[in-house]
Amino acid sequence: MIIDYVIKKYQQRQLRNLLEQPRDKRIDNWDNVKTIGLVFTVGDADRWNLIHRFITAQENHGKEVYLIGFQAKNYEINYIFSHTKTTICHEKDDFNYFGLPKEGVIDGFTNRHYDLIIDTTEQPDFFGKYVTAMCNANLRVGYSNAQSEVDEGVMEMYDLAIQGNETMDFKDYIEQIVKYLTMVQK
Numbered sequence: 001m002i003i004d005y006v007i008k009k010y011q012q013r014q015l016r017n018l019l020e021q022p023r024d025k026r027i028d029n030w031d032n033v034k035t036i037g038l039v040f041t042v043g044d045a046d047r048w049n050l051i052h053r054f055i056t057a058q059e060n061h062g063k064e065v066y067l068i069g070f071q072a073k074n075y076e077i078n079y080i081f082s083h084t085k086t087t088i089c090h091e092k093d094d095f096n097y098f099g100l101p102k103e104g105v106i107d108g109f110t111n112r113h114y115d116l117i118i119d120t121t122e123q124p125d126f127f128g129k130y131v132t133a134m135c136n137a138n139l140r141v142g143y144s145n146a147q148s149e150v151d152e153g154v155m156e157m158y159d160l161a162i163q164g165n166e167t168m169d170f171k172d173y174i175e176q177i178v179k180y181l182t183m184v185q186k
Helices: 002-020 045-060 126-134 170-182
Strands: 035-041 064-071 086-090 113-119 136-145 160-164
Touching: 002 126, 035 045, 035 126, 045 064, 045 170, 064 126, 113 126, 113 170, 126 136, 160 170
Parallel strands: 035 064, 035 113, 064 086, 113 136, 136 160
Antiparallel strands: none
């Protein structure tokens, strides 16, 4: 439909405008990463358990982890988000006509500095890219599916793109990020 086309073009322009803003980029060794922002799509309890285990492990190593998640309007959850630094954006209530978060909805997440932002959304995903681009972060990481037949859109926004040949597996994706950042020598 023409309306969907207009909305998509508007979203792409918003992303381009965000990406044109200057920012300092830096890649640190995993041990030196102290603040992590994680962008995710609300899924089933098993997915949340994986995310929560990752958060707990990082916090036990002295890292601060903040989360922001997108919950689709018809997606019902049967568990509780038990992490206090979690923001959930509900598609039904928290977005405007163009699919942008309403004023103030994501500020608690985007108004802080991160050493690392990890976008765990399945591409193409405007929410994941928009929030990632809004954040003041030293390093932005995303996942790209090389076998995807769908146009993933703007991927050059990520300073590090982990490429796979299938739908992202959260555990493997996170392990790859940690592996690569552990190899960084400064």
